[in-house]
Amino acid sequence: MTETETGLGERLSNRFEDFGRLRYRFRQNPMSLVGLGIILGLIFLAILAPWVAPYPNDAAYQGEAAVHFDQRFESPSLSHPFGTDQAGRDIFSRVLFGTRLSLQIGLVVLAVAVSIGVTVGLVGGYVGGAVGMFLMRVTDVFLSVPPLVLALGVSVALEPSLTNSMLAIAAVWWPWYARLTYGEVLSVKKETFVEASRGIGASTPRTIFREILPNVLAPITVKISLDMGYAILVASALGFLGLGAQPPTPEWGTMVSQGRNYLPAQWWFSTFPGLAIFLTVLGFNFLGDGLRDMFDVEVQ
Template identity: 45%
Template sequence: MSAAVNPADVPTEQPPAKRVSEYHLMWRAFRRDPLAVVSLIILLVFVLGAIFAPWLTPYSAQGLGDPNILEKFVSPNGDHLLGTDYLGRDVLARVLYGGRTSLSIGFLVVFFAAIIGIPLGAVAGYFGGWVDNLLMRVTDVFLAFPPLLLAIALAAALGASFINTMIAISFTWWPWYARLVRAQTLSLRQRYFIEAARSVGVSNWKIITTHILPNVLTPVLVQITLDMGGAILTGAAISFIGLGVQPPTADWGQMISIGRIYFIERPWYAGSAGVSIFLVVLAFNLIGDTVRDVLDPRTRRSA
């Protein structure tokens, strides 16, 4: 007879260990940086404030540009938390609506610059030869001019408007993405997985879209995060000299330009727009530094 088996001696199947996803590790590493978390909160406040501006202020019409001369230059009080401007408009409403313009310029400029620069850089780096020389010489022409000066010249030639400001800045920013992606592509095109894809007959365009571009997105994402603040500053600078968004549309750069005349006696108008630009640009720069560390596996692993 066989000996009775004690149920306690039978090994039980252990549940598989829960696998931590890569995105969870990135988020956990991001949360460890308090400055990045605070910066993210600041950005969310400004973005949500711009989106929900009509519901966050009772002076929505003034934010859109309607004057109220009877309350011109009212100091900050309970009714107008940031005071009023030279036309009696609520400054907080102008800041919220100005955030729509300034943040939109930042996001759209970086988006279109990346859309132009990333494919050109990937094509130049992958094919090399005369294609690389042609695209990089065109890139060098744009890089030969100071970006802000070239953007101002293009904005002056196109005319002062929101669309023209976005186009002018985008045309000066795409070469940086082309250069960055080209450098990454040059290091990738000789890798074994690229050679293997060629050997089985995968087309060049398929290799670029499915193997090259996904592997260059990490440095591009870091660059995009860092460039957001610079794009907002450039847009504000163009509006400051009168070549950007025109009144009555609110814009932070335009508010600083007009408010500088009254800054000594009534600093709340220009000061509120200036502080908004400072906080948003600083937040983007701090988040960009953290994103660079988070996307680096070595840095994330040590954290």
């Protein structure tokens, strides 16, 4: 066996050992496994919603929703496990398609927020000086406003829609990633391997994205897992207030808002979409706690 093959084997062995340790830490928290199971179940249902939903035409995910006024406000039964709404639409089918929609909202919001926030934090932390100070003061301006209030303000300024609500939430979320990344970069950029990268003449972008970024991903990953549920919760809050997805889109917050007008007689109308929100946020919180224990990091 050559020296190169020996070195490659040792690196692979070390990586497997590291993975085993991380997996062991994750499994030490039983609630993290519960959270992982919940999230995997939600993803499974979101993917298979068109085939699992008994009445996919009631979901209005694409085009207009079917209406069945002769079946309006039927209580939960075998034919309609979650009952029907004011238009006779099957709530179970709408909640299933709402799962797909809510996960999409969370992914889009965090993709935008993480892209902006991490870039700002990396540049501000690495360059420092006046540039870093300016970027952090801009970040502080956004952080000084309560997140939900800022999201409401952006949503009111724009036309109420699903797309605009996602933009509003992303505008709320990116400063947290900027601040977290900035703090991590200030610590990592003093390490020897960063100094070595600069010493051999590596360009600034290469040093930032090849040397620093991989070493600050752990806390960012943990925060993403925790924020996924909160982003869905804020989107549901905007939908509840009429500033997010508009009827007949099967968004959970919008469904809860419509159902509150018929409480307590038709309790199932709001209850099941509300439980879906609760279960999703709980699952991501449990998963985030498990990842935090696994990486042994603290997030802001």
